[in-house]
Amino acid sequence: MSDHESTYVPKTAFERWMDSRLPIIRFGADYMSLPTPRNLNYWWTFGGILMLCLGIQIVTGILLAMHYVPNTEMAFESVERIMRDVNGGWLIRYVHANGASMFFIAAYIHMLRGLYYGSYKAPREMIWIVGCLIFFLLIGTAFLGYVLPWGQMSFHGAVVITNLIGSIPVVGGPILTWLQGGPAIDNATLNRFFSLHYLLPFLIAGCVVLHLWALHHAGQNNPVGILIPKERQAKDTLPFHPYYTVKDGFAVILFLLLFSYFVFFNPNALGHADNFIPANPLVTPAHIVPEWYLLPFYAILRAIPDKFGGVVAMFGSIGILFVLPWLDRSRIRSMRYRPIMKVLFVLFVVNGFILGWCGAELPDAHVIGNFSTFTVYDGDLNSFLWLGRFATLYYFAFFLVMPFVALKEKPLPVPSSISEPVLAPEAAIEKKG
Amino acid sequence: MAESVVHPEGEGQDPNRRDFIHIAAGAAAAGAGVAAVWPLINSMNPAADTLALASIEFDLTKVQEGQQVVIKWQGKPVFVRYRTPAEIERARAEDSAALPDPQTDAERVIEGHEQYLVLVGSCTHLGCVPTFGTGDFGGWFCPCHGSHYDTSGRIRRGPAPANLVVPTYEYLNDTRIRIG
Ligand code: HEM
Ligand code: FES
Numbered sequence: 001m002s003d004h005e006s007t008y009v010p011k012t013a014f015e016r017w018m019d020s021r022l023p024i025i026r027f028g029a030d031y032m033s034l035p036t037p038r039n040l041n042y043w044w045t046f047g048g049i050l051m052l053c054l055g056i057q058i059v060t061g062i063l064l065a066m067h068y069v070p071n072t073e074m075a076f077e078s079v080e081r082i083m084r085d086v087n088g089g090w091l092i093r094y095v096h097a098n099g100a101s102m103f104f105i106a107a108y109i110h111m112l113r114g115l116y117y118g119s120y121k122a123p124r125e126m127i128w129i130v131g132c133l134i135f136f137l138l139i140g141t142a143f144l145g146y147v148l149p150w151g152q153m154s155f156h157g158a159v160v161i162t163n164l165i166g167s168i169p170v171v172g173g174p175i176l177t178w179l180q181g182g183p184a185i186d187n188a189t190l191n192r193f194f195s196l197h198y199l200l201p202f203l204i205a206g207c208v209v210l211h212l213w214a215l216h217h218a219g220q221n222n223p224v225g226i227l228i229p230k231e232r233q234a235k236d237t238l239p240f241h242p243y244y245t246v247k248d249g250f251a252v253i254l255f256l257l258l259f260s261y262f263v264f265f266n267p268n269a270l271g272h273a274d275n276f277i278p279a280n281p282l283v284t285p286a287h288i289v290p291e292w293y294l295l296p297f298y299a300i301l302r303a304i305p306d307k308f309g310g311v312v313a314m315f316g317s318i319g320i321l322f323v324l325p326w327l328d329r330s331r332i333r334s335m336r337y338r339p340i341m342k343v344l345f346v347l348f349v350v351n352g353f354i355l356g357w358c359g360a361e362l363p364d365a366h367v368i369g370n371f372s373t374f375t376v377y378d379g380d381l382n383s384f385l386w387l388g389r390f391a392t393l394y395y396f397a398f399f400l401v402m403p404f405v406a407l408k409e410k411p412l413p414v415p416s417s418i419s420e421p422v423l424a425p426e427a428a429i430e431k432k433g
Numbered sequence: 434m435a436e437s438v439v440h441p442e443g444e445g446q447d448p449n450r451r452d453f454i455h456i457a458a459g460a461a462a463a464g465a466g467v468a469a470v471w472p473l474i475n476s477m478n479p480a481a482d483t484l485a486l487a488s489i490e491f492d493l494t495k496v497q498e499g500q501q502v503v504i505k506w507q508g509k510p511v512f513v514r515y516r517t518p519a520e521i522e523r524a525r526a527e528d529s530a531a532l533p534d535p536q537t538d539a540e541r542v543i544e545g546h547e548q549y550l551v552l553v554g555s556c557t558h559l560g561c562v563p564t565f566g567t568g569d570f571g572g573w574f575c576p577c578h579g580s581h582y583d584t585s586g587r588i589r590r591g592p593a594p595a596n597l598v599v600p601t602y603e604y605l606n607d608t609r610i611r612i613g
Binding site: 192 | 483
């Protein structure tokens with residue numbers, strides 16, 4: 001796949017002229033004819049969906065920036081003005097605000113897809129690592145964006161998150177002041193957050209280019225997880241266009257339906273009521289929560305009884321993704337053929353929801369009923385604090401047991417090619433020990 | 434360069450003058466790079482006008498006994514609390530309790546003005562604003578992650594590591610203080 005030969009033939013005089021100067025048409029044409037594994041399922045459509053999400057955020061964001069005022073006195077009102085007075089402003093803002101949530105839904109599915117089918121393994125480590133970087137930038141962008149409307153949740157969320165940096169021993173304090181541009185979150189902070197919120201999506205776009213470059217160099221993975229041998233390329237691949245443009249297009253339509261449901265019928269479902277109150281540095285909302293997509297990480301932060309330890313665990317939970325290619329020692333990519341990892345994977349997904357739930361609740365609240373069991377260390381066992389701790393433990397354990405699972409697990413037989421198991425199931429299955 | 438055919442063995446020997454020039458040029462470029470980046474980084478530090486807002490004055494007659502006034506100082510809330518004798522009593526009595534961040538009540542107020550407690554109203558955990566009267570120790574409670582502070586603003590239970598900060602302030606006269 002990587003050494004895909006160009007089949008493009010310039011047809012018009014203009015195309016020939018361009019082809020010997022800036023072969024961009026050839027680049028596009030080669031992209032469309034790229035041999036793509038023929039067995040890609042719908043989980044593979046989220047890459048295209050993510051590109052669309054980025055495009056939507058950038059276009060709506062630039063339009064919002066034409067009306068938004070990054071000043072503590074005016075930010076909240078300028079957003080209200082966008083909602084009430086700017087032509088179609090409500091639509092643009094609701095698409096942007098819900099677009100962030102849709103972006104994360106797609107990103108989580110896309111990443112779990114990669115995890116399940118072993119897309120992080122050789123030769124695709126760099127695709128995975130650049131992807132993790134994109135995810136990290138996405139979190140940063142969403143956090144910065146959420147501060148801009150300057151509501152109560154914007155403000156106090158920013159206070160809590162920036163203070164995390166202040167917990168770094170010795171250098172934390174000066175870094176915090178530098179980051180905030182003053183002794184507290186104030187106008188200087190809002191201004192720079194706006195500047196950075198504008199910048200980061202373009203860094204993401206740059207990383208997407210690297211992500212795709214690495215992808216087309218190493219070749220796409222597929223649900224079976226095997227590399228396609230050169231001699232089987234004709235049988236096991238299809239040109240990207242029209243096969244996958246159409247499949248991706250169909251998935252995009254379904255995705256946009258969900259998107260539209262939120263934008264048009266329930267635009268504030270994923271938001272928080274406190275953000276309709278203008279920021280007031282003197283009063284904190286009773287219950288501070290981040291946006292839903294960051295709840296699992298918030299739960300990990302709170303699970304650790306030490307302030308700095310919590311910060312380390314939270315960043316560690318993302319950091320560990322970067323080294324995943326070296327934690328998983330199994331040679332089998334797809335978890336379809338890995339009976340133990342498959343179970344651990346399902347539990348990992350469930351565990352992610354549990355972490356999110358813990359992040360949304362008050363740590364001292366009871367999980368089941370309204371009774372206390374016994375106190376362990378600093379909290380009741382029947383509390384979200386402890387549930388969050390167990391879930392945090394599982395989150396890390398899932399990655400850390402991988403080297404051992406690879407030793408113990410007896411994989412199922414892996415087909416030797418993509419098309420064989422479909423055409424002649426019995427004959428194709430190569431017995432593996 | 435290293436595999437130059439002209440000097441097959443010449444390179445890789447003792448550092449010669451050319452190596453020295455390479456190292457010196459590289460070091461100069463790195464130094465210039467840092468020197469050029471520093472003003473860019475430093476531009477993000479607090480600006481002169483932000484720093485100039487460093488102090489404010491407050492008239493204590495605005496607070497009634499048993500009440501607190503919240504003022505904004507350097508973008509943060511400052512609590513000025515006129516404590517009741519019972520609160521002061523309790524704060525002193527608990528001087529010897531097991532305190533995560535040991536400090537006596539006397540160290541947290543100005544002598545002769547024990548009734549006025551001046552605190553930066555930012556939880557020392559992650560900076561939320563604690564509320565008075567809801568905690569288990571007669572003082573403040575931070576709703577964000579459940580830190581309890583006593584009537585002297587000392588941390589008693591919860592994730593916050595330190596007592597509520599007492600800002601530097603002085604009495605200009607009996608009823609007027611300057612914070613900062
Ligand atoms: C990765 C892409 C992006 C994400 C995930 C993202 C996310 C967000 C979020 C969550 C908000 C808060 C929405 C609300 O609750 O009101 C926001 C606001 C905002 N964003 Fe973005 N954004 C992205 C790209 C951009 C770009 C490229 C711009 C261009 C300048 C931009 C400009 C703005 C502006 C002006 C606001 C404030 C108005 C408002 O609150 O609706 N965003 N963004
Ligand atoms: S900010 Fe007060 S307890 Fe966390």
